[in-house]
Amino acid sequence: MIEVLAWLVLALPLLSCLALSLWPGEPPKAYTRAVGLGLPAIGFVLSAVIFAVLLGRDAGDRTEVSTLWNWVRSDTLSIDLALQIDPLSVLMMLVVTGVGSLIVWYSTEYMDHDRDYRRFFAELGFFLFSMLLLVMAANFFFLIVGWGLVGLASYLLIGFYYDKPSAVAASKKAFVINVIGDVGMVLAAFILVRELGTLDYGEVFAAAPGEMGMGTGVSEMVAILLFVGAAAKSAQIPLHTWLPDAMEGPTPVSALIHAATMVTAGVYMIVRSNVLYELAPYASDAVAIVGALTLLMAATIAFVQEDIKRILAWSTVSQIGYMIMAAGLGAYSAGMFHFLTHAFFKALLFLGAGIVIHALADQQSIDRMGGLKKHLRVAYLTMAVGCLAIAAIPPFSGFFSKDEIIAYSFAAGDLGVVLGIVGLVAGGLTAFYMFRLFFRVFHGPEPEGGYDVEHPHAPGPAMTIPVVVLAALAAVAGFLQVPEAWHPLEDWLAPAITAAPDLHPSGAQILISMIGGTALALAAIWFAHWMYVADPGRRLRMAGTLAGYRRLLHDQYRFDHAFEAAAVQPGRDLGDGLMATVERGGAQGIPTGVARAAILAGRGLRLAQTGLVRTYALAMVAGVAILGVIAILVVR
Amino acid sequence: MMETMEGVPLGLYLAVSGALFLMGLLGVLIRRNPLLLLLAVELMLNSANVALVGFSRHWNVTDGHIFALVVMVVAAAEVVIGLGLVVATFKQRRALDVDRMTVLKG
DSSP, rough: OOOHHHHHHHHHHHHHHHHSSSSSOOHHHHHHHHHHHHHHHHHHHHHHHHHHHHHHHOOOOEEEEEEEEEEOOOOOOOEEEEEEEEEEHHHHHHHHHHHHHHHHHHHHHHHTTTSSSHHHHHHHHHHHHHHHHHHHHHHHHHHHHHHHHHHHHHHHHTSTTTOHHHHHHHHHHHHHHHHHHHHHHHHHHHHHHHHHOOBBBBHHHHHHHHOOOTTTTHHHHHHHHHHHHHHHHHOOTOTTTHHOOOGGOOOHHHHHHIISGGHHHHHHHHEEEEHHTTTOOOHHHHHHHHHHHHHHHHHHHHHOOOOOOHHHHHHHHHHHHHHHHHHHHHHHHHHHHHHHHHHHHHHHHHHHHHHHHHHSSOOOOOGGGGOOOGOHHHHHHHHHHHHHTOOOOTSSHHHHHHHHHHHHHHHHEEEEEEEEHHHHHHHHHHHHHHHHHHHHHSSSOOOOOOSSSSSSOOHHHHHHHHEEEEEHHHHGGGGOTTTTTTOOOHHHHTTTOOOOOOOOOOEEEEEOOOIIIHHHHHHHHHHHHIIIIOTHHHHHHGTTTTTHHHHHHHHHHGHHHIIIIIIHHHHHHHHHHHHIIIIIITTTHHHHHHHHHHHHHHHHGGGGGOOOOHHHHHHHHHHHHHHHHHHHHHHH | HHHHHSSSHHHHHHHHHHHHHHHHHHHHHHOOHHHHHHHHHHHHHHHHHHHHHHHHHTOOOOOHHHHHHHHHHHHHHHHHHHHHHHHHHHHHHSSSOOOGGGGGOO
């Protein structure tokens, strides 16, 4: 029964996309709302039913593979169009359809005054379908198919305002960088096919330890190549630069695709491939180090951003760094736990930011905000919950998930201790930049010259209710798991995470992570308060301090410049050079030369055209005479 | 009568034919009046007819006669079109001189 439900969950968003796109002309808004929101919401209900059914079974009996038909059959390779329903994919399905439906609901009001109402919801439906295919696929082949399709959906939605040059550039950048990742994934799949002759999850994970071996070059290579895909999709160094630019898309898109779901696909993939990563210790360490570097780097960049959505984007990069770090260290369920809480509080923060942006007529600079507390009461309270959650203040959800990652890091050897300290410090940085945003938007004086609108207007119910629901989830979701004491999520995921090392943080490690993390976060919040609320002028007086470092942060550690110099400009030069030589000289030169020769020949031959009939007749006679002479000579 | 006719050797046929052809050819090359050009072309066609009939008699078959009849039909058709063109040109230009019809000069 649950197999049918699973296929329905996958098909419903696709159906919504088709029902909206195939409608001739612009459909009535009520129809768009009903189809765009209704079908994914049904998908969520069905996912919940699947979850309940699996919950009723024994832990060992919770994995089902449903094959629709055989997609590829060759001599040694057979690929099925198949779904895998197991605890990990069901968790992802619940988040994708649940948070997805909330955000679609929010969008029905947010996009109401915008153009292309139908196209927006059709593309959201397409995204939900692609993301569900990614998380429900039962083999690497359809994982990669979903991987590519979410990239396309992301491209379409970043470039939603397709006549805005910056949005088009951002969508192109996201697509190009994601293709680099796709190439990594495809190469990893090639190696798996060569080594194991299959792409099916069950068969790969069963055969890999024996066939590929522990710590061998092949295992490391597969893990690294898969991580290239994860790094591109999940915005890890050095492929992270597309995500902040992706904020050109509408805010609900940023919340759904570029915060809650798609960008965590890399984490999902690593957790799904935990068997492969446990075979590759060096690659896993590299993954963890990249995650830690990303989380530290992104947290510092978020300090100096002025655009509310870019702050949240860098914060997303940083939070995914936590998840990637946890996955690299073998704390897979901790990574998935943070994915879950992050999906709630980051979607909440983006939707809250959307309310603010909406109220101020598309103003995104926090310099033009301030004192909004009294105008946007609901946004103020819910954003407060979101900021406390991401800053890891107990008892909000981020506290449990982030501290679990740090505690497990401490338990994961020497590297883990170093990375755990990085995570602890970055937690303090997170609290500072989030409350910098919070205080500057909601507290402090109103901006000079007033707001861009007469009165910031409070949102309607369709925007308020999803935010409140997400705030409730962000507040309480942390109680799903407390290290070493209460871990239903870990037990739930256990059948899918077969190779996880047995990490057990000691009591002291848990205490350090909890108390240290909370103390740092509180100190950071106090510091943000001291700087932005206690004396609003202090910020401007301190603007000159650390000017050099601030400039580096504004340049986002010069990654874009480095890419420009290392890849983009040489590529452009190569193109210009080939244009000047091969194109002009060869590809264009040869046809031009032939044409010119024909023209010259024609110019010469036209002298023969006298227009005198008798000349032609004489030429004809002469020709016949010559042919006759030749004929006679030959016949002789 | 038949015997004298049969006594005419092939060479004479060809000599008359060649002479007619050369006259026609020279007419085409030298004359400037399109009417006379057409006349000269007719001459050349009929020289070919003489040759055909001569060969036909020489080999004692009738193919040549039939060919000569076909050539006459073609020549008649050609003259109809040619004369039509000449009349049309004359109506436009009021002159009959092929050396002045040089519109096709390249």
